[in-house]
Amino acid sequence: MSIVSNSSVLINLSRIGKLDLLHQLYGELIVPEAVWKEVVVEGEGQAGADAIKRASWITMLNVTNKELVQALQQDLDSGESEAIALALEIKAELLLMDEHMGRETARYFGLHYTGLIGILIEAKHKRIIRAVKPILTTLRDIAGFHVSNALYLRVLQDEGEMES
Structure with a gap:
């Protein structure tokens, strides 16, 4: 599976x-x-940069379609642009992206994508985690992950976690 x-x-x-x-x-x-540079190189010393650098299961690939990347950068940042271009090049089965404009662009190109909330829901359904709420709450409170109150409550309701 290419992700x-x-x-x-x-x-x-x-x-x-x-x-x-x-x-x-x-x-x-x-x-x-571009994502590697943002997270590992420019993010050196930030939380997670070393963990990502050391993760043997994360591979960095260069995008060959520079023209597409340049065109996408009219509306997206370099990481989003390269992630979409790379997903298209390698015919990725899934693109992990949270940014709204990036997701809209991915949809335009027919890419299958999910974001952090979708990842948590999938992890729960595959029994990798027991509940979405504690992790989603920690993401909001500690990592500064932005999720509207309405979406937060809808996810918890959909996952049967309103009282937990």
């Missing part, structure tokens, strides 16, 4: 010590060079 990730999923899970969820769910991840 391409943008930086936000990696950074947020690393900040709360849950990066391994991605390994348990997907085995290996592929990130484009």
Whole structure:
């Protein structure tokens, strides 16, 4: 299974010590060079940068379609642009991305994608985690992951976790 990730999923899970969820769910991840630079090189000393650098199951690949990346950068940052271009190039089965505009662009290109909340729900359904609420709450409170109150409550309701 080929999975391409943008930086936000990696950074947020690393900040709360849950990066391994991605390994348990997907085995290996592929990130484009721009994401690697953002997370590992520019993020040196930040929470999670070393964990991501040391993760043998995360591979960095260069994007070959530089023209597409350049075109995508009209609306997206370099990490999002390269993640979408790389997902298209390698025919990735899944793109991990949280940013709204990046997801809309991925949808336009017919890419299958999910974000952090979808990852947590999948992990619960596969019994890798027992509940979404404690991790989602920690992401909000510790990592600064932005999720609206309405979405937060809807996810907990959908997952039967309103009282836990």
